Amino acid sequence: MAKINMPPAVGAQGKNTTGHHYTTATGFSEVRLLAIGQWGRIHSGLGLSLKMTRKHGPCPGCGGNDRFRLAHDYPEHGRWLCGGGGDLQVGDGFALLGHVFGWSAAEQLAAVKRVLGIDTGLTATGRQVLRYKAEAYRRDMAAKAKAKDEAIQRDSDLLGATMDLDDAIRHRQYLSRQNNETLPPYGAELQAAQHLNSLLLEAYGGLM
Ligand SMILES: [Zn+2]
Known part of the structure; x- marks a missing residue:
């Protein structure tokens, strides 16, 4: 089972056009090479502890019970698979940071560089931006998962x-046929109708 802690602060200096603080001094191609074989350490360094098992489990990003698993080359390239929402998603170690923390590509790069000890020219502001973004994203994902669970429970009750x-x-x-007469609705039937009615009002009453 995946275990999540809040990621430590990460970030970098400078601003791109989308307003994110980061530096491109060392780009994706170099960092991708430096990260080979390091993904377990990189992800746990960012608060994401993943067990290297081939079994499906809950997704650290979008929840569920058995939608997520690590690919055989996870240790080398950080590759993973998630069937969340019906669409299969696959990605490398960088993309997992987007799926779990909602970080942009530039933010993923800055975070990985920081764990690998590559100079990112970090500023306190840049670190905070990334930390807040990850926290907000996780709250949002948790709220969505909760709403989905409640909807499933409501449908099942109905x-x-x-x-x-x-x-x-x-x-x-059946009793009417046995007795050869039309019997009126009885206690259990009326109770069942009332129960269904109250559930329907609870579920949809607010929409009228
Ligand atoms: Zn997922």
């Missing part, structure tokens, strides 16, 4: 209540 009512109606129809 389905259950609908089936209860259906059972009660069928039971009365």
